[in-house]
Amino acid sequence: MGKLLTSEKKKYLSNLLKIKNFQILKSSSSSKNLVFLKVGFDEIVLEKPQFLNDKTLKIKVSYPVKKILIKSIILSLIITQLSLFLIFSLVIIFLFEKYFFNPLQNLLKEIDQVKREKKSKLSSQYPTKEYKNLAIIINKALEDLSIREKIYTTIAEKTENLILLFDRNENILFKNVLATRYFNSEELKFLIKNFLEKIKKLKSPVNIINEIQIKNTWFSFRTIQVHENLYLLIGQDITKIKAKEEKLFNLATHDFLTNLYNRKYFEDVLERTVAASKRGKIFSLLFIDCDNLKIVNDTYGHLAGDEVLKTVARIIKENLRKEDIAARWGGDEFVIILTHCNKDCGIRIAQRILENLEKSEININSNKIKASVSIGLVEIDGTKEVNEILDLADKLAYEAKKDGKNKIKYIQK
Known part of the structure; x- marks a missing residue:
């Protein structure tokens, strides 16, 4: 081994590895690596130089440096890497804020100002082309909205309808x-x-139509849900329409002379009343026949007879409740449905009509005429049909007239 590793080779190896002292520990000609053991440190594996081609080599390496120096070098490398990473991160953050975050904040701020009507459009002073284009697109949309708003406002102000958005x-x-x-x-x-209270009660308040009388004015209101939290109310003054409807209703349902309901309307109400009585509700019917009307007509003329009929109708209306229905049955006869009123209640109301007629006077060509009536009373208790009730009431009124007139007749129980 010593012959293979000459002094010149050792010197070359020393210069190559930058070490002063070393000892060959182990190697082989088949291995591509040369193993060096540093004194006091970990193993180092280097590629074996070409000239070290002997079968077995052993090198022991002794460094003239201390362990602390190596640690310092490693620490310096770590600090350098961290510093470079920090600098790179700061540069990235700076660029992000300058070209993305700050422009976005400014854009959102401007949009909020437009929303609060402090600005009409966005500025185009942005650092990147993308933000400038976005501002241009938003401004175009705002301009379109402004034009539409002016059109809709003009229509809303020129229309004959009342309009609310809430x-x-x-x-x-x-x-x-x-x-x-x-x-x-x-x-x-x-x-x-x-x-809103009505809307809450409905399952699907998309389109609601109501007719409401406020003060002396009638309105037709249509409420449309245009958004989850937004409603459009369109109102129309229908007072004239209602007046026409009421006039037509009165012509169809009222007697022209007395302004009481006519016979046809009364018959419809009586049908519903009898049906309600069979469900347990109590009513009474008064059949009223004017006394001596033929004598008045023959003596003073039919105009005087009409005045008697109008006076009787007025006294009837003055002594009834809101829920009661009075009608001219025909000729000199009147009928009344007393709601939620039994026989005793009916007697009291009939007696009041007789008493007030007794107090009234009709002036015909300086002649004072007193009107009187005969009344038949039938309780509607669900045991009789419509025709039975009318026939019985008519019969009782006839008996009252036969019995001296100005009286009330009813079935005693």
Whole structure:
């Protein structure tokens, strides 16, 4: 081994490995690596030089440096790497903030200002082409929205309808001039609150139509859910339409002379009343026949007879409740349905009519005429049909007239 590793080769190896002292420990001609053991350190494996081609070599390496120096070198390398990583990270963060985060923050801030109507559009002063293009696209959308808003506002102001836009929190987002003409702020809030209460009760409040009378004005309101939290209320003044409807209804259901309900309407109500009595509700029917009307017509003329009929109708209306229904049956006869009223209740109301007619006077050509009536009373208790009730009441009124007139007749139980 010594012959193979001459002094010249040792010197060459020493210069190559940068070490002063070493000892060959182990190697082989078949191995590509030459193993060096450092004194006090870990094993080092190096590629075997070409000239070391002997079968077995052993080298022992002794470094003139201490272990602490090696650790310092390693630590320096680690610190250098970390410093480079930190510098690189800071550069990345700086570039990210300058070209991405800060422009994004400015863009969001401008959008918020537009939302709060402090700005009408976004600026185009952004560091990157992408943000500039995004600002241009948003400004174009804002311009389109502004044009549409002007068009819709113009339509809303020119329409003959009342228009309100509100949310679930009762906030009014838009109201046209007509809305403020009909209602003040408090009335609008009250109106919206009522609609929201109705909406909550419905499972699918997409389209609601209501007719409401406010003060002396009738409105037809249509509420449309345009978004999950947004509602559009369109109102129309239908007072004139309602007046026409009421006029037509009165013409169809009322007697022209007395302004009481006519016979046809009364028959419809009586059918429903008898049906309700069979479900346990109590009613009474008064059949009223005017006394001596033929004598008045023959003596003073038919106009005087008409005045008697109108006076009787007025006294009847003045002595009934809101839930009662009175009608002119025909000629000199009247009929009344007394709601939730038994026989005793019916007697009291009939007696009141007789007493007030007794107090009234009709002036015909300086002649004072007193009107009187005969009344038949039948309790509607669910045991009789419509025709039976009418026939019995008519018969009782006839008996009252035969018995001296100005009386009430009913079946004693």
